[in-house]
Amino acid sequence: MKKKLLFGVHNHQPVGNFKHVFDHSFERSYKPFLDIMYEYPQFKFSMHTTGPLWEYFEAEHPEYIEKVREMVLRGQLELVISGFYEPVLASIPHRDRIGQIKLAKEYIKDRFNYDAKGLWLTERVWESDIVHSLLESGIKYVLVDDFHFLSAGKKKEELHGYYVTEGEGKTLAIFPIDETLRYLTPFREVYQSVDYIKNIPGQMAIIFDDGEKFGLWPGTYEWVYERGWLRNFVEAVLNSDDIEPMTYSEVMKFLSPLGRIYLPTASYFEMGEWSLPADGAVDFIKFVNRLRAEGIFDEYRRFVRGGIWKNFLVKYEESNNMHKKMLYLSELLSKSKSLKLKINLYRAQCNDAYWHGVFGGLYLPHLRKEIYSNLIEVDRNVKSPERLVEDLNKDGRPEISIKSKDLRLTIIPHLGGSIYEISSFKYLYNFQDTLTRRFEHYHVGVKIGEPPKEGVASIHEQEKWIDEQSAKEMVYDKYPRYSFFVHFLPKELDLQDLRYNRYEELGDFVEGEFDYKFNRNVLQLRCQGRLKGEREVKVRVVKTIAPVKGGFDLGLTIKSEEDLDHLLGVELNLKFEVPTLVFDGSNVNISHSEYLLKERSHLEIADEILRVIVSIEGSHFKDIYLYPILTISQSEKGFDLVYQGSSIFLLAKLMGKNYRDLIRVRFKGGKNA
Numbered sequence: 001m002k003k004k005l006l007f008g009v010h011n012h013q014p015v016g017n018f019k020h021v022f023d024h025s026f027e028r029s030y031k032p033f034l035d036i037m038y039e040y041p042q043f044k045f046s047m048h049t050t051g052p053l054w055e056y057f058e059a060e061h062p063e064y065i066e067k068v069r070e071m072v073l074r075g076q077l078e079l080v081i082s083g084f085y086e087p088v089l090a091s092i093p094h095r096d097r098i099g100q101i102k103l104a105k106e107y108i109k110d111r112f113n114y115d116a117k118g119l120w121l122t123e124r125v126w127e128s129d130i131v132h133s134l135l136e137s138g139i140k141y142v143l144v145d146d147f148h149f150l151s152a153g154k155k156k157e158e159l160h161g162y163y164v165t166e167g168e169g170k171t172l173a174i175f176p177i178d179e180t181l182r183y184l185t186p187f188r189e190v191y192q193s194v195d196y197i198k199n200i201p202g203q204m205a206i207i208f209d210d211g212e213k214f215g216l217w218p219g220t221y222e223w224v225y226e227r228g229w230l231r232n233f234v235e236a237v238l239n240s241d242d243i244e245p246m247t248y249s250e251v252m253k254f255l256s257p258l259g260r261i262y263l264p265t266a267s268y269f270e271m272g273e274w275s276l277p278a279d280g281a282v283d284f285i286k287f288v289n290r291l292r293a294e295g296i297f298d299e300y301r302r303f304v305r306g307g308i309w310k311n312f313l314v315k316y317e318e319s320n321n322m323h324k325k326m327l328y329l330s331e332l333l334s335k336s337k338s339l340k341l342k343i344n345l346y347r348a349q350c351n352d353a354y355w356h357g358v359f360g361g362l363y364l365p366h367l368r369k370e371i372y373s374n375l376i377e378v379d380r381n382v383k384s385p386e387r388l389v390e391d392l393n394k395d396g397r398p399e400i401s402i403k404s405k406d407l408r409l410t411i412i413p414h415l416g417g418s419i420y421e422i423s424s425f426k427y428l429y430n431f432q433d434t435l436t437r438r439f440e441h442y443h444v445g446v447k448i449g450e451p452p453k454e455g456v457a458s459i460h461e462q463e464k465w466i467d468e469q470s471a472k473e474m475v476y477d478k479y480p481r482y483s484f485f486v487h488f489l490p491k492e493l494d495l496q497d498l499r500y501n502r503y504e505e506l507g508d509f510v511e512g513e514f515d516y517k518f519n520r521n522v523l524q525l526r527c528q529g530r531l532k533g534e535r536e537v538k539v540r541v542v543k544t545i546a547p548v549k550g551g552f553d554l555g556l557t558i559k560s561e562e563d564l565d566h567l568l569g570v571e572l573n574l575k576f577e578v579p580t581l582v583f584d585g586s587n588v589n590i591s592h593s594e595y596l597l598k599e600r601s602h603l604e605i606a607d608e609i610l611r612v613i614v615s616i617e618g619s620h621f622k623d624i625y626l627y628p629i630l631t632i633s634q635s636e637k638g639f640d641l642v643y644q645g646s647s648i649f650l651l652a653k654l655m656g657k658n659y660r661d662l663i664r665v666r667f668k669g670g671k672n673a
Contacts, residue, residue, distance in 0.1 A: 002244040003197055004251050005237060006175070008046035008143070008208035009033070010120050012086055014352035015052050016370020022056045026064075029215035032225050034067055036234065041076050043234050044245045046208065048120040051084035052350070054107060065111065072112050078247035079108050080118040080143070080208075087349035088309060089134075090127040091323065093330055097133040100346055105138065117141065118248050120208065122351055124148070124177075125267045125309040131167030141173035141248055143208050145268040149176045150302035152263050160202020162252070163261040173252060174261060179269070181207045186214060186224050190232045198242045203255055205243075218637060265308050272306025273441075274357040277315055280307070281441035312355040312362075317393075317480050318435055319354045319362055321420060322371050324393050329378045341378050348374035356440075356633065363435065363633035363642055365575070372423065372430040379408060380425035387518065400516060400523060404547035406667075417514035417525035417543050418482035422552075422574070424667055427610055431667075433575040434481040434629055434645030442634050443474060466632065466639040473630040473641060475500050478510075481629055481645060484554055485510050486541055487569035488531050491653065498569070498649060499594060499627040506532045506566060509541050522546040522555075537562050551615075551666035557659070564654040570663065572616065573629065575645040577609035581626065591643045594627035605646065612669040618650050620661050625649040 011030055013022055030053075037043065047068075049057075057064045071077035083089055083100030084107065092100070101119070108116045117140040121130075124144045134142060146159045159176040166172075178200075184193045185207055197205040214230060215221040224230050237243050266272075273281050284306050291297035291304065313320040326348055333345055352359070353367035362368065388401040392410065401410040401421075410421035422432040447465045466474075478501060479485070488507035497503040507529055514525035525543040530536045537560060544555030556570065581588045581595055582604040588595065590605075597603055601621040606613045629645040650663065 001203075002242055003200060004204035004255070005197055005243050005245045006046070006204055006206045006208070006248055006251060007043075007245060008048070008080065008120075008248070009211035009214065010048045010208060011053055011211040012050040013052050013056070014367055014370075015085055015347045015350040015374075016353075016367050017052070018366065022053075022060070025212065025216050026056075026061060028221050029212050031061075031064065033211060033214045033230065034064065034071075036225075036230050037076075038067055038071060040234050040238060041071075041074055042238055042245075044076055044078075044247050044250070046078040046080050046118065046247050047211070048080040048082060048208075050082065050086040051104065051107070052086070054111075069112050072114050078118070078249055079112060079114055079116050080120050080248070081105060081108060081116040082120045082122050083346070083349070085346045085350045086122050086352075087346070088122050088125045088351045088354070089130050090125050091310065091313075091351070091354070092349050093327070093334075094129075094133050095334060096330055096346070096349065097130065098137055099342060100349070101133075101137040101139065103346065118143070123267055123271065123309060123355075125271075126263050127265050128167070128263070131165060131172055135167055135170045135172055139172065141175060141252065143175050143177055143248075144263070144266075146176040146179050147269045148263045148266045149261065151266050151305055152261060153302065154261075155302070157201045158258070160200045160204055160206070161255065161258040162204075162206075163259055164257045165261050165263065173257060174263070175206050175208075175248060177208050178206050181205060182209045185209070186220065186229045186233070190229060190236050193233060194236045194240065194243070197237075198240070204246075204251060266305070267309050269301075269306075270357065271309060275307035275309055275311040275315065275355070276441075277307075277311075278439045278441045282444055285441065309355065316356070316362055317420075318368070318433075320393055322348075322368070322375070323354060325375055325379075325421070326371075328392065329375060329382065332382045332384055333378065336382065338381075341381055344374040344377045348372075348378070358634060358636060360633060360635045360640060360642075363631055363640070363644075365433070365435075365577075365642065365644060368433050368435075369429070369577075372433055373428045376408075376423045376425060376428045376430065379403075379423065402523060402545070402547055406550060407547060407552070409545060409547060409552060411516075411523065411525070411545060412482070413516045413525060414513045415480070415482070416485050416510045416512055417516075417527065418480075419484050419545070420480070420482045422483065427612055427667065429610060429612075431574050431576075431614070432483060434573045435631055436479075436481045437475050437477045437629060437631055437644075439476050440633065443632065446471070446474075446639070464634055464638055470632060470639065470641040474632050477501065478505075481573040481647070483572040483574070484543065484545070485571040486543070486556065486558075487571060487649075488539075488654075489567040489569050491565060491567045493567055495596065495625045495649075496594070498625065499647070507539065514541075514543070531560075531564075531566070537564075539564075550668065551664070554663040554665065556661050556663070558654070560657045563656055564659075566654045568652045568654050568659065570618075570621075570650040570661075572648040572650070572665075573645050574605070574614065574648065576605060576607045576614075578607055579646050580606045580608070582606050582613070590626055590628060590646060592628050592630065594625070597624040597626075600624055601650070603648070606669075610669075612667055615664070615666040615668060616648065616650075617664045617666075618661050620659070621650040621652045623651045625651060 081104040084103040164171045356362040392399040408423045514527040542557040602617040
């Protein structure tokens with residue numbers, strides 16, 4: 001009997017990605033791939049396309065839609081779905097899983113008159129409680145990695161067919177994607193993939209992987225199209241007497257499942273590495289390399305596992321903040337009939353900005369921006385309390401959220417009384433959407449200099465290089481990059497020590513716990529702390545936070561038992577698209593450079609993209625020091641140096657026992673529309 005080749009591609013661009021990325025991806029990958037497949041009607045295959053791409057194709061390339069429709073009609077192409085805006089289903093509520101899948105099914109039915117039965121599981125993140133959601137949505141089969149099955153105790157040779165799992169007495173088919181075939185295709189010679197398919201010890205060869213590796217990944221366009229890999233592969237399969245291409249739905253009509261299976265919580269193997277804490281990921285890689293060196297990794301790999309996807313919500317506070325805001329708004333919308341707001345919510349559930357692996361993900365500000373833009377649109381239109389004191393980020397302790405006509409401020413009393421959300425309803429922008437500079441496991445052994453010229457390799461196999469200038473920015477923060485931290489610093493301080501975290505913190509207020517109470521519209525936060533020195537000095541810090549028209553006010557009162565002789569630094573960290581410092585008739589871009597404003601207590605930062613001017617004005621500050629928050633993150637192309645926000649230190653010399661100031665933050669300018 002011929003081996004059944006189940007060949008599938010998953011095409012995706014995240015919500016909020018740049019149009020030029022969509023355009024480039026279309027020309028280098030999606031279009032040439034479909035053009036070649038169109039020439040071979042006998043080669044049956046499956047394809048999953050996410051909602052952001054369908055919307056792009058409809059707007060920019062309706063001819064692509066027509067070609068897909070024709071290929072579906074002639075029985076060559078099976079369309080597979082996921083949640084329409086590509087959420088990790090395990091990370092969103094059951095009601096939203098149903099809503100996202102329903103939206104995808106209806107889209108495919110309306111445009112292609114096709115009833116989609118299969119589901120591409122986003123990032124292959126499997127948790128057993130999604131089975132009920134899939135079955136309720138009318139899904140008949142789902143695709144995961146063979147690693148899921150290995151983790152359940154299966155052996156590699158047992159995974160060349162499909163299984164069924166059960167949820168509440170109903171069954172769902174599960175296909176294990178062959179990792180070996182995933183790495184062969186298209187990175188090795190055609191004959192290697194074909195020989196592997198012919199010689200598998202089972203009924204079918206199962207491959208479903210990123211469509212972008214057919215032309216978009218580094219070096220693949222020449223290999224796949226100009227040197228003919230894809231065309232040669234298709235023809236080799238069609239000319240083989242041992243291989244028959246089929247769709248997933250079709251093969252289920254002819255072949256029975258291999259058995260019953262219950263899978264553990266899992267994703268693909270690499271995700272287990274990426275989702276671990278950075279130090280844990282370093283140890284995990286060492287462990288895997290040791291097993292490889294001893295020649296026993298392949299034998300025992302099914303017992304080797306890293307972390308789980310949801311650990312990104314622990315690893316990155318910024319991801320968790322977005323996620324918990326999404327859950328909060330989802331609950332508020334659960335009884336709403338507004339399809340528009342639900343679409344905003346669904347768009348905000350797009351997975352890419354919530355995690356980080358070999359692609360930029362969370363480290364890409366424009367992706368986070370789009371998540372927040374949609375969340376803020378929901379927030380400003382849905383009814384919710386003006387004051388909220390509850391465990392918003394689900395860490396077991398209360399946070400405080402204040403909603404006014406203009407914005408939402410969210411504060412963490414137990415982390416220095418800091419502000420971790422400054423969302424403007426006018427600009428649909430979270431000005432607190434900064435990112436902490438943190439150690440990542442791939443920073444170990446980084447190569448500095450110019451990379452050598454190489455041939456085609458999988459993005460998982462490429463060496464990572466960084467230039468000397470960027471290497472200087474590999475700095476790690478001591479605390480999250482939120483706002484309204486109060487620092488007590490040595491009076492003779494090299495300000496660059498703030499940027500590169502070489503300074504000594506003399507107080508314990510940055511990460512201290514503040515008591516809180518409301519006084520009418522004003523939130524008051526108090527902390528009794530100590531200053532280090534020849535002997536400890538007791539100091540009380542009182543903060544006030546009050547939303548006002550066009551912005552908010554930050555009050556600061558310091559009372560000490562003894563005279564102070566320190567440098568005070570009030571730290572704000574704000575996110576911009578293109579930050580331009582405006583002063584004395586000059587405009588200076590500060591996205592990659594630091595700046596010191598001497599003898600000033602007022603500054604303005606303009607952003608031409610947001611069309612906003614942010615004004616920050618104190619009363620008694622002596623100087624203002626600004627520097628960019630730059631991160632070093634890996635991507636499919638190597639390492640990226642990315643602007644994540646601007647750190648603003650309002651500085652004053654403390655003399656005497658008391659200090660008082662009021663910081664006025666205002667947002668001025670036209671609406672971001």
